[in-house]
Amino acid sequence: KAGVTQTPRYLIKTRGQQVTLSCSPISGHRSVSWYQQTPGQGLQFLFEYFSETQRNKGNFPGRFSGRQFSNSRSEMNVSTLELGDSALYLCASSLVRGSKTQYFGPGTRLLVL
Amino acid sequence: AQKITQTQPGMFVQEKEAVTLDCTYDTSDQSYGLFWYKQPSSGEMIFLIYQGSYDEQNATEGRYSLNFQKARKSANLVISASQLGDSAMYFCAMREGAYSGAGSYQLTFGKGTKLSVIP
Numbered sequence: 001k002a003g004v005t006q007t008p009r010y011l012i013k014t015r016g017q018q019v020t021l022s023c024s025p026i027s028g029h030r031s032v033s034w035y036q037q038t039p040g041q042g043l044q045f046l047f048e049y050f051s052e053t054q055r056n057k058g059n060f061p062g063r064f065s066g067r068q069f070s071n072s073r074s075e076m077n078v079s080t081l082e083l084g085d086s087a088l089y090l091c092a093s094s095l096v097r098g099s100k101t102q103y104f105g106p107g108t109r110l111l112v113l
Numbered sequence: 114a115q116k117i118t119q120t121q122p123g124m125f126v127q128e129k130e131a132v133t134l135d136c137t138y139d140t141s142d143q144s145y146g147l148f149w150y151k152q153p154s155s156g157e158m159i160f161l162i163y164q165g166s167y168d169e170q171n172a173t174e175g176r177y178s179l180n181f182q183k184a185r186k187s188a189n190l191v192i193s194a195s196q197l198g199d200s201a202m203y204f205c206a207m208r209e210g211a212y213s214g215a216g217s218y219q220l221t222f223g224k225g226t227k228l229s230v231i232p
Contacts, residue, residue, distance in 0.1 A: 033219065043204065043222035056219055088156055097218050098208070100146065100165070104158035 002027065004093050004105035012111045018079040021108045025072050025093030032074040033102070034066060037088040046089075049074050050097050078110075086112045116140065117205050117223035125229050126195045133180070134190040134226045136205030142166075145209045147188040148220065149179065152202040161203075164188060192228075200230045 005024045013019050025032050034046040045058035049068035066076040072093075078085055088109050094102045118137045126132040138147065149161040164172045164179045172179045180189040192199055206220040 031218070035220075035222075042224050043206075043220075045219040045221070048218055058219065090156075090158060092158070092220075100163045101160055102148070102220070103160060104150070106155065106157045109156070 004091055004103055006089075006091050006105040006108050008108060009106065010109050010111075012113065013081050014113050015081055015083060017081050018077065019081060019110060020075055020077045021089055021091075021110075023074045023076075023091030023093075023105060025074070025091075026103055029093040029095050029103075030072050031094045031097050031099070032068055032072065033092045033094075034074070034076050035090045035092065036060075037090060037107075038084075038086070043090075046076065048097075055097065081112045083112050086110060115223075116221045117207055119203075119205055119223035119226050121226045122224070123227040123229070125231055126192075126199075128197060128230055128232050129194055131191060131193045132195055132228065134192070134203050134205075134228065136188045136190065136223060138186050138188060138205075138207050140186075140207065140209050142209045145207055147179070147181070148206040148208070149177070149188075149190045150204045150206060150222075151199075152204060152225070154201070158204070162190065195230045197230050197232060200228060202227050 007022045031050045033048045037043045047066045048056040052068045063079045068074045088107045090107045092102045092104045145166045147164045151159045162174045162177045164181045176193045178191045202225045204225045205223045
């Protein structure tokens with residue numbers, strides 16, 4: 001069974017640009033969560049999606065948005081990029097909300113110059 | 114206040130020896146879940162083990178076991194017979210409201226412990 005896939009794996013953008021990251025969960029998994037990992041702040045929760053609906057959002061500005069499609073694939077978008085948005089963005093999928101096992105993808109490394 | 118505290122920024126262990134990575138947590142919820150993840154230098158978070166707050170027995174998964182002491186609010190990870198491939202960052206995480214359905218299902222992570230296995 002294929003794991004969680006994230007595209008692209010690496011991305012370089014400049015300040016003010018916008019970026020879209022994609023996450024394909026494990027087949028059959030319906031819950032997708034996104035996390036941001038930086039050296040300073042560690043791992044922080046961004047969003048949780050289930051059945052195409054955002055169920056929860058972390059403490060991030062409105063520049064961070066996302067969505068989930070009917071096939072459970074999810075995208076997150078960051079508009080007006082800032083230097084501080086440079087991070088590893090991790091997507092995690094689980095069968096349903098609150099599953100004991102939550103599987104992470106390899107992440108997208110975003111560098112904002 | 115930190116919800117998850119990992120007090121060991123870095124640890125060294127001899128190959129084939131056992132090692133304990135510390136994790137303490139803070140929650141007022143009665144139902145919660147505790148997780149350990151391994152993150153190699155490649156960046157992917159690898160799920161290791163889960164312990165529910167109502168689970169009476171300590172969780173075990175192969176060489177990994179979780180020493181759950183509820184009253185002390187600690188959930189230490191024990192790795193037996195360390196291997197060179199165990200060298201990585203290890204994160205403890207908590208999900209509150211795990212059984213009640215009222216939780217947000219988000220994971221709150223600690224800062225991590227970098228484990229280095231010495232040949």
